[in-house]
Amino acid sequence: MKVGIEPLLKLKGIEKSFAAKVLDNVSFEIEPGEIVALLGENGAGKSTLMKIISGIYTADVGHISFENSTLILKGPKHAQKFGINIIHQELNIVKNRTVAQNIYLGREPKMSGFLGKLGFVNYRLMKSDTEKALALVNARQIDPNQQARLLTTAQLQLVEIARALSMDSKIILMDEPTSSLTEDQSDILIELIKKLKSDGIAVVFTTHRILEAFGIADRFVILRDGKLVSDVPAKSATYENVIEWMVGRPIQNLYPKTKVAIGPEVLRVEALSGGINKKSDFTVYKGEILGFGGLVGAGRSELMYLLLGVNRKKSGSIFLYDDEIRIKNINDAIRLGIGFVPEDRKNQSLILGQSVRFNVALAGLKQLFKKGLFISNNTIDRTTSEYIKKLSIRLHSSKQAVRSLSGGNQQKVVLAKWLLLQPSVLILDEPTRGVDVGAKAEIYQLLGELVSKGITIILISSDLPELIGLSDRIVVMSEGRIVKVLEQEEATPHQVMYYAGLNEKTAEVVNERNLQP
Amino acid sequence: MKVKKLINPFLQSAEAGAFLAVIILGIVLTTASPQFLTVSNLTFVARGFSFIAIASLGVGLVIITGGIDLSVGSIMGLSGVIAAFLSSHGFGTVLSLSGALLVGVIMGFLNGILVAKAKLAPFIVTLGMLSIGRGLVYVVTGGWPMQGLTKPILFLGQGFFLGLPLPVWIMIVLLIIMQIILRYTAFGWYVYSIGGNDEATRLSGVFVDRIKIGVYVISGFFASIGGIVLTARLGVGETTAGNGYELNVIAALVLGGVSLSGGMGSAVSALFGAALMGILRNGLVLLGVSSFWQQISIGTVIILAALFDQIRLKYSK
Numbered sequence: 001m002k003v004g005i006e007p008l009l010k011l012k013g014i015e016k017s018f019a020a021k022v023l024d025n026v027s028f029e030i031e032p033g034e035i036v037a038l039l040g041e042n043g044a045g046k047s048t049l050m051k052i053i054s055g056i057y058t059a060d061v062g063h064i065s066f067e068n069s070t071l072i073l074k075g076p077k078h079a080q081k082f083g084i085n086i087i088h089q090e091l092n093i094v095k096n097r098t099v100a101q102n103i104y105l106g107r108e109p110k111m112s113g114f115l116g117k118l119g120f121v122n123y124r125l126m127k128s129d130t131e132k133a134l135a136l137v138n139a140r141q142i143d144p145n146q147q148a149r150l151l152t153t154a155q156l157q158l159v160e161i162a163r164a165l166s167m168d169s170k171i172i173l174m175d176e177p178t179s180s181l182t183e184d185q186s187d188i189l190i191e192l193i194k195k196l197k198s199d200g201i202a203v204v205f206t207t208h209r210i211l212e213a214f215g216i217a218d219r220f221v222i223l224r225d226g227k228l229v230s231d232v233p234a235k236s237a238t239y240e241n242v243i244e245w246m247v248g249r250p251i252q253n254l255y256p257k258t259k260v261a262i263g264p265e266v267l268r269v270e271a272l273s274g275g276i277n278k279k280s281d282f283t284v285y286k287g288e289i290l291g292f293g294g295l296v297g298a299g300r301s302e303l304m305y306l307l308l309g310v311n312r313k314k315s316g317s318i319f320l321y322d323d324e325i326r327i328k329n330i331n332d333a334i335r336l337g338i339g340f341v342p343e344d345r346k347n348q349s350l351i352l353g354q355s356v357r358f359n360v361a362l363a364g365l366k367q368l369f370k371k372g373l374f375i376s377n378n379t380i381d382r383t384t385s386e387y388i389k390k391l392s393i394r395l396h397s398s399k400q401a402v403r404s405l406s407g408g409n410q411q412k413v414v415l416a417k418w419l420l421l422q423p424s425v426l427i428l429d430e431p432t433r434g435v436d437v438g439a440k441a442e443i444y445q446l447l448g449e450l451v452s453k454g455i456t457i458i459l460i461s462s463d464l465p466e467l468i469g470l471s472d473r474i475v476v477m478s479e480g481r482i483v484k485v486l487e488q489e490e491a492t493p494h495q496v497m498y499y500a501g502l503n504e505k506t507a508e509v510v511n512e513r514n515l516q517p
Numbered sequence: 518m519k520v521k522k523l524i525n526p527f528l529q530s531a532e533a534g535a536f537l538a539v540i541i542l543g544i545v546l547t548t549a550s551p552q553f554l555t556v557s558n559l560t561f562v563a564r565g566f567s568f569i570a571i572a573s574l575g576v577g578l579v580i581i582t583g584g585i586d587l588s589v590g591s592i593m594g595l596s597g598v599i600a601a602f603l604s605s606h607g608f609g610t611v612l613s614l615s616g617a618l619l620v621g622v623i624m625g626f627l628n629g630i631l632v633a634k635a636k637l638a639p640f641i642v643t644l645g646m647l648s649i650g651r652g653l654v655y656v657v658t659g660g661w662p663m664q665g666l667t668k669p670i671l672f673l674g675q676g677f678f679l680g681l682p683l684p685v686w687i688m689i690v691l692l693i694i695m696q697i698i699l700r701y702t703a704f705g706w707y708v709y710s711i712g713g714n715d716e717a718t719r720l721s722g723v724f725v726d727r728i729k730i731g732v733y734v735i736s737g738f739f740a741s742i743g744g745i746v747l748t749a750r751l752g753v754g755e756t757t758a759g760n761g762y763e764l765n766v767i768a769a770l771v772l773g774g775v776s777l778s779g780g781m782g783s784a785v786s787a788l789f790g791a792a793l794m795g796i797l798r799n800g801l802v803l804l805g806v807s808s809f810w811q812q813i814s815i816g817t818v819i820i821l822a823a824l825f826d827q828i829r830l831k832y833s834k
Contacts, residue, residue, distance in 0.1 A: 310719075310720065329724075330719070330720060330722050331722040331723075331724065333722075334722040335722075340720065342720055347714070347716055347717070348716050348717055348720055349717050349720070350714065350717055351709070351710050351713035351714045351717060351718070351780070352713065352714070353713050353780050353781070354709065354710070354713055354780070358706070358709075358710075361706075362706065362710055362718070362721045362723075363721040363722055365703045365706055365707075366703055369703075370703055373702060374697075374701040374702060375701055375702060375703055375706065377701075417721070
């Protein structure tokens with residue numbers, strides 16, 4: 001730290017636990033006008049730390065001081081009074097209100113005198129203040145009276161920053177500000193962050209695009225499993241260092257993948273495209289677990305949606321056992337023996353209010369449980385209890401609502417629903433998200449058994465140790481394209497993260513600065 | 518905690534409130550009025566609420582999927598006058614009935630297509646259809662009651678079989694059919710499943726759109742049956758028949774424990790709810806309460822039923 005500059009914010013020994021410890025003895029300081037990149041894997045504790053600084057959570061243990069006096073925040077509104085503002089990844093915008101109404105939501109300037117006391121808003125003042133705020137973020141082209149829903153995501157981001165500036169910010173926290181922006185839009189945002197710095201405003205941001213952080217950050221603060229592992233000036237770090245710090249944990253031997261002989265080709269995808277996905281090809285073999293790695297938003301789930309007929313594809317052919325198949329909707333895919341466990345268990349997989357047996361039987365109702373016009377409740381009961389036992393789903397009764405089960409057991413219900421259809425290919429999208437360690441190990445065990453029975457598995461996972469531990473090969477995607485297929489021997493967290501962060505632009509940076517892993 | 522154990526399964530069933538209310542109301546009315554618990558009065562009450570109950574069975578299906586059908590009152594009215602119109606033009610019983618039922622099916626199909634394929638809000642679509650249906654009633658009748666229903670059709674509304682009015686028999690048969698559909702067919706499971714989670718159902722390989730169209734068609738079909746029976750009971754095709762019934766139907770379903778947010782309810786809910794409203798009305802008449810106060814009482818009971826449901830859900834967790 002340079003001599004003579006007093007830190008703006010000091011964090012000392014911050015700890016926070018929910019069910020488990022999320023932050024453990026984290027200390028660092030932020031100087032005025034400093035740009036800090038807060039980096040770490042999913043679940044490292046970045047968001048929780050941001051929320052503590054911005055008053056949304058309170059730390060269990062630890063001390064925060066701001067401008068040399070102790071800071072105890074009562075909530076985000078209280079933090080705003082000190083000039084600490086947070087911009088969430090999911091923007092806080094009321095879409096059907098105007099830009100000005102959004103910027104001044106909850107603190108609208110009132111008219112003078114009696115009318116103001118009655119609550120009448122001074123629209124003229126609000127509009128001119130909004131114009132000033134928008135000018136600060138170089139967004140004069142945005143009309144304060146325009147409805148927010150007509151703006152692009154990038155513009156909304158600028159509106160959020162303008163709102164933060166209109167509150168006289170000293171620190172602005174940004175959670176994944178560029179995750180939904182295109183390259184050009186990110187560039188505008190980065191310029192803006194530099195401008196904020198020159199105005200003496202400190203910016204703390206998180207990003208999954210590590211190379212981007214090299215372009216703007218003064219300092220990297222890196223968290224791993226809730227602990228601060230590194231706090232270094234950006235100049236003295238290399239890309240390789242950063243990734244090492246982020247993923248440095250040894251991979252535990254959670255993955256009992258029994259070596260299965262890889263058999264003949266099962267599924268082949270050629271030039272599949274649509275939506276954000278550029279033409280993609282891949283092949284899966286019998287007995288294989290094919291992993292899909294990449295950042296959130298890289299288009300992994302979307303590629304599967306195209307394959308399964310959930311979203312309409314623009315081009316491409318799909319071959320099952322070398323025969324071209326036509327999949328118009330997911331029903332066709334299921335009929336052909338492809339099962340799909342989606343990413344979002346609560347919204348895409350389960351009918352939470354219904355019973356375990358209802359959920360288990362749902363996908364197989366027509367094929368397996370119908371006798372003539374009616375469904376056979378006896379067969380359903382028999383099959384359900386068979387799979388409850390097989391997957392050791394812990395419950396009181398199969399008539400129990402799925403809602404009341406733990407995350408791991410809920411996921412096993414979803415697996416049971418698909419397994420009883422005896423698929424030849426099973427696509428799993430983040431199958432262990434929100435699942436406790438014990439149930440995770442059981443699910444890994446199960447996947448191992450499935451491949452040894454000849455089922456082919458496609459596994460999308462953002463959990464790197466899991467992805468690397470389970471997969472025979474890993475397809476790495478970035479920005480809708482497949483950028484690399486890694487063999488098991490060469491797959492390391494570094495490799496996966498390295499290729500996941502690549503795009504046309506950052507690839508240049510890598511070459512220029514010689515950041516090859 | 519033995520009491521809690523006994524009460525719990527009861528509290529967990531959605532029909533509990535209406536069932537309890539029917540029993541309590543029955544006891545109160547039996548002590549308050551000697552005319553209540555007589556065969557002739559109860560027969561009369563049952564026929565009175567059967568039309569609402571029949572329409573409720575169909576709308577219940579729609580509501581369980583998370584939708585709503587406001588057009589049933591108009592479909593009832595239109596089917597009734599179509600039956601009368603066809604009869605009076607010499608088409609005979611079978612053709613008149615088929616024509617009337619077809620009208621309900623077509624209107625339900627239009628509702629379904631607009632909701633499932635055009636992705637319009639069910640409230641708006643069926644509100645529009647409510648207006649269209651009632652307008653068509655006036656177009657068909659020119660605003661005058663329509664005479665000329667055939668004898669067999671009149672029998673459907675006015676006749677008796679084994680001591681029970683025919684509308685009550687029709688209600689019972691449809692109730693049983695609906696209960697079987699909901700419990701023992703894949704279609705019935707999908708109805709609940711869609712109401713619980715539309716997206717998860719689709720990703721389980723169910724053709725959600727087809728099921729949605731199906732429930733609106735069934736709703737229209739049942740409303741047609743209700744409308745024909747109601748018209749037959751009245752003896753003429755009245756332009757105002759079924760006017761405002763959609764609200765009675767929804768009220769009956771809510772009273773019976775069908776959740777307007779979807780995923781919960783049963784055919785029995787529709788029956789209990791309609792019965793509760795019918796008995797309440799009858800009781801108020803027997804007790805000499807003015808019809809103005811009857812409306813207020815029914816409104817109060819609907820709100821109380823919703824409150825009870827909230828408490829029930831909280832307690833059963």
